[in-house]
Amino acid sequence: MTIDTLALAPVVTEITADLIRGAAELEPTGHGLTPHRLPTWVREQFPDPQLLMTEAQPAGVRLLFRTTASVVALDVRPTKTLYVGAPGRPDGVYDLRIAGQLIAQASVPGGNQILIDLQAGTTELRGGSVGTALFAGLPDGQKEIEIWLPWNERTELVALRTDAPVSPASAPPRPxxxxxxxxxxxxxxxxxxxxxxxxxxxxxxxxxxxxxxxxxxxxxxxxxxxxxxxxxxxxxxxxxxxxxxxxxxxxxxxxxxxxxxxxxxxxxxxxxxxxxxxxxxxxxxxxxxxxxxxxxxxxxxxxxxxxxxxxxxxxxxxxxxxxxxxxxxxxxxxxxxxxxxxxxxxxxxxxxxxxxxxxxxxxxxxxxxxxxxxxxxxxxxxxxxxxxxxxxxxxx
Structure with missing residues (x-):
């Protein structure tokens, strides 16, 4: 049975820089935003394929926001890296934490694929579709939510949907x-x-x-x-x-x-x-x-x-x-x-x-x-x- 995530999480919040931690830039894609861990000038100065692939994998990048929502849906288009001759990797994991505690995890199947042949030295990109990381049954009341993005998948952020309004985090910044x-x-x-x-x-x-x-x-x-x-x-x-x-x-x-x-x-x-x-x-x-x-x-x-x-x-x-x-x-x-x-x-x-x-x-x-x-x-x-x-x- 297909879950109607739009009915579960009807409130759409624009994803902006004040909801993101750990990224240098957010690149508009026409469908959403891709977090980058290195600024544009580096990517233009040295467009090495290995570096471009890894800097766009959002290790340490997370969404951080306040809400009373019990349901959070993050629509994304992942890009997954596969190696010829090696077993396929499991889908990347999205961690949802509240007050430092791991509350829920989700994965998003599908998406784009980068196929790398280490022996031939070739790379092929295969297009894919948008999916949803869904977190339901979250604790009641006002809370700060962190959603950590997969460290091993490029992630295009398409939409943040909830069942209650969202605002930027208000806690004092940490060092x-x-x-x-x-x-x-x-x-x-x-x-x-x-x-x-x-x-x-x-x-x-x-x-x-x-x-x-x-x-x-x-x-x-x-x-x-x-x-x-x-x-x-x-x-x-x-x-x-x-x-x-x-x-x-x-x-x-x-x-x-x-x-x-x-x-x-x-x-x-x-x-x-x-x-x-x-x-x-x-x-x-x-x-x-x-x-x-x-x-x-x-x-x-x-x-x-x-x-x-x-x-x-x-x-x-x-x-x-x-x-x-x-x-x-x-x-x-x-x-x-x-x-x-x-x-x-x-x-x-x-x-x-x-x-x-x-x-x-x-x-x-x-x-x-x-x-x-x-x-x-x-x-x-x-x-x-x-x-x-x-x-x-x-x-x-």
Whole structure:
């Protein structure tokens, strides 16, 4: 039986920027709005397909509003990414939270599809239709509702419908935490969008998250440093390393000054804001073997694509980078800079997920942890990083 969502939720509220958190821009599409996590000038300056795909996946982006409604319907057109030879991913999850508590979840089938063939290097877009994330039976009375959008699907917001009027949130703003990282920060293999490790950490610390985690795209790009420099921020963290190894993108000679330049740019806009540099978590395939990473063809028929390190360890003395060399370089860089920058801190990524954690919760695909690790990483980060950068630290 088809649910008549229009009858259940007849009050239509225009989706505007004052109802959205965690997005840099809202792009009009003719049918609705697509949240972007990077501004137009970045997308025009460097229209890399991988970056454009991931920045439009709204990790950390959520709707926030006040209402007495017991029914909320969010009409969306999702765009889902599928890989040839790999099992299809489940539909993305929409989390509805009230007062920090997860109250309900929904998914939207259908929508557009991006079909990627890693072996052929091809991408195909298939069009799809609008669907509805429906939340019914919500608690009575006035409340602030957060709807977290899927971290792994581009989401075109078409309409917000309820059974009572909606207004922007009225609670005092929380301190803003801007975090930049790679696919794990983006949310890879988390259970749902409000359960990625940055979302868990932000909730534990009462912070307003801006998630600049981009799968495959944490490459010390100068434009990313400028985005962070220009963003309002009370806390900043940058997780550096794994994508540079994955892509074999740099040698140590280029890496060290690039890190200095990245941090220099951030400090131009935030000279005293607590800034945490996070080194890579434990990843056995790249601890002592350089990249690039490559999918293991033998895993294609198993239902779980795995990745291998295809670099040559003999090149490490000549500047090829591993996770071990990156951790050592980052420790040295931060120690040097901290002599004149007391608000700069280092967090060793193996304290978030180390070799002992890998024994209990191995990386199923060789690169990305599962949902349990997102929980533990979030709570560990909240304790370790923000103990280093306490809530009463000065900000600019």
């Amino acid at each position: 803003v935490w801007v975090h930049h990282g790679s696919s794990i920060s983006h949310g890879s293999n988390a259970a749902s969008p409000s359960e990625t490790w940055p979302a868990v950490a932000a909730r534990a610390c009462g912070l307003d998250l801006v998630n600049l985690g981009f799968g495959g795209s944490a490459m010390l790009d100068p434009f990313m440093a400028r985005v962070i420099r220009d963003a309002p921020a009370d806390r900043i963290s940058v997780k550096i390393g794994i994508n540079l190894v994955n892509a074999d993108a740099m040698r140590r000679r280029a890496f060290v000054p690039a890190v200095h330049g990245f941090l220099d740019t951030i400090r131009e806009g935030h000279p005293t804001t607590p800034l945490v540099v996070v080194s890579p978590i434990y990843c056995p395939i790249h601890e002592s073997v350089p990249g690039p990473s490559a999918p293991d063809p033998a895993s294609f028929a198993t239902g779980q694509v795995r990745f291998l390190a295809s670099g040559d360890a003999a090149q490490v003395p000549f500047g090829a980078m591993t996770l071990q060399t990156i951790r050592a370089d980052l420790a040295q860089i931060v120690a040097q800079r901290a002599l004149t920058d007391p608000a700069l801190f280092l967090l060793d990524g193996t304290e978030l997920y180390g070799s002992a954690d890998h024994v209990e919760f191995p990386l199923a695909d060789g690169l990305h942890p599962g949902a349990e690790v997102h929980q533990s990483m979030g709570h560990r980060f909240a304790a370790l990083a923000f103990d280093a950068a306490p809530s009463d630290a000065s900000t600019d």
